[in-house]
Amino acid sequence: MKAIFGEYIRQLRTDKGLTLTQLAARLELDSANLSKIENGKREFDEKRLIKLASTFNLDIEKLKVEYFGNQFAKKMYEYNCSTETLIVAEEKVNYLKSTNAKRAQIEFGDEK
Amino acid sequence: MKAIFGEYIRQLRTDKGLTLTQLAARLELDSANLSKIENGKREFDEKRLIKLASTFNLDIEKLKVEYFGNQFAKKMYEYNCSTETLIVAEEKVNYLKSTNAKRAQIEFGDEK
DNA sequence: TCTAATTTTGTCAATTATTGACAAGTTTAA
DNA sequence: TTAAACTTGTCAATAATTGACAAAATTAGA
Numbered sequence: 001m002k003a004i005f006g007e008y009i010r011q012l013r014t015d016k017g018l019t020l021t022q023l024a025a026r027l028e029l030d031s032a033n034l035s036k037i038e039n040g041k042r043e044f045d046e047k048r049l050i051k052l053a054s055t056f057n058l059d060i061e062k063l064k065v066e067y068f069g070n071q072f073a074k075k076m077y078e079y080n081c082s083t084e085t086l087i088v089a090e091e092k093v094n095y096l097k098s099t100n101a102k103r104a105q106i107e108f109g110d111e112k
Numbered sequence: 113m114k115a116i117f118g119e120y121i122r123q124l125r126t127d128k129g130l131t132l133t134q135l136a137a138r139l140e141l142d143s144a145n146l147s148k149i150e151n152g153k154r155e156f157d158e159k160r161l162i163k164l165a166s167t168f169n170l171d172i173e174k175l176k177v178e179y180f181g182n183q184f185a186k187k188m189y190e191y192n193c194s195t196e197t198l199i200v201a202e203e204k205v206n207y208l209k210s211t212n213a214k215r216a217q218i219e220f221g222d223e224k
Numbered sequence: 225t226c227t228a229a230t231t232t233t234g235t236c237a238a239t240t241a242t243t244g245a246c247a248a249g250t251t252t253a254a
Numbered sequence: 255t256t257a258a259a260c261t262t263g264t265c266a267a268t269a270a271t272t273g274a275c276a277a278a279a280t281t282a283g284a
Contacts, residue, residue, distance in 0.1 A: 003204045003211070019259060030245060035261055043242080046191075061194060068193050069200030072184050076201070077208040079158075081180050082173060086198045088181030089188070092115045096189040099115070132231065142274060147232055155271080 005070045006038040012056050013038075026055045117182045118150040124168050125150075138167045 002008040013023045020038075024031040027048050036042040044052075049067060053060045076085060114120040125135045132150075136143040139160050148154040156164075161179060165172045188197060 001203065001207045003207045020261095021259080029243090031259090032246080032261075032263095033244070035259095039261080041262090045243085064191060064193050065197045065200050068187060068191065068197045069204055071187075072197070072201035073204035073208060075180060075183075076205045077212075079176060079180065081176050083202055083205070085177045085180045085184070086202055088177050089184035090195055090198055091113065092181055092185035093188045093195070095113045095115045096185060100189075131229080133229095141272090143230085144232075144234095144275080145273070147230095151232080153233090157272085 002066075003070060003073060004040045005044050005067055006040050008066055008070075009034075009044065009052070010038040012052075012058075016056065023055070027051050114178075115182060115185060116152045117156050117179055118152050120178055120182075121146075121156065121164070122150040124164075124170075128168065135167070139163050 002011065009023075013020075020031040020034050024034040027034065028051070029048075033042060037044050044067070046067075049063055050060065052058070053063050072086070072089075075081070114123065121135075125132075132143040132146050136146040139146065140163070141160075145154060149156050156179070158179075161175055162172065164170070165175050184198070184201075187193070
């Protein structure tokens with residue numbers, strides 16, 4: 001289990017036998033900063049998820065699960081949130097989807 | 113269902129018959145900015161959760177559920193994350209708790 | 225209607241956070 | 255050793271957030 005996203009990147013990288021410098025070049029960042037990311041001292045930026053996926057041939061959907069899963073876990077750990085938080089989050093995301101689906105229908109006038 | 117935290121604040125505020133100015137004073141912010149928060153145009157800052165709880169006599173744990181639940185839902189909606197994300201988040205937060213509990217034991221030398 | 229209170233919107237400087245970059249250090253493995 | 259790989263520290267540049275205020279719009283009561 002990798003509960004820090006950087007650990008996950010390090011795993012991918014070392015499995016493929018890449019150096020920090022090599023992967024950093026692919027991701028367009030400094031190798032020193034990639035080192036910090038892998039060691040949990042900097043955040044990995046959302047905008048590089050796609051590059052990461054293509055570099056390692058990963059399913060972007062699964063990568064997002066890993067990335068945001070870590071992010072939420074970190075917050076919850078930091079603020080000592082109850083697991084109820086996640087149930088509520090699920091309700092709310094479903095609610096957002098349903099209301100915005102409706103809104104989109106109205107906006108595009110395809111309510112039939 | 114309130115899927116925007118600001119809507120939740122507005123509900124609390126109007127239920128208690130407070131004006132923006134009155135609540136803003138309690139929360140130590142500008143009423144214009146509180147208006148934006150309630151309308152989802154600015155974020156409510158974590159550091160004011162405690163003031164919010166005490167103003168409305170809310171259980172801080174429940175308030176955190178509401179706050180972070182909204183926050184996670186927003187991210188998931190924005191990035192179109194699968195609900196699998198939340199399952200993974202739960203696993204990871206449990207993992208963090210168990211490993212850091214262990215680490216704390218080692219640090220404080222109270223492994224007995 | 226008129227008016228005062230309330231709320232909303234726009235703007236912008238100040239603060240704060242994040243990032244990119246580079247140098248200098250340490251560790252690792254041949 | 256020593257060269258490559260990795261880590262750490264620093265700092266200016268950039269970006270994001272915040273606080274503050276003015277002005278406009280809305281609402282509610284007289």
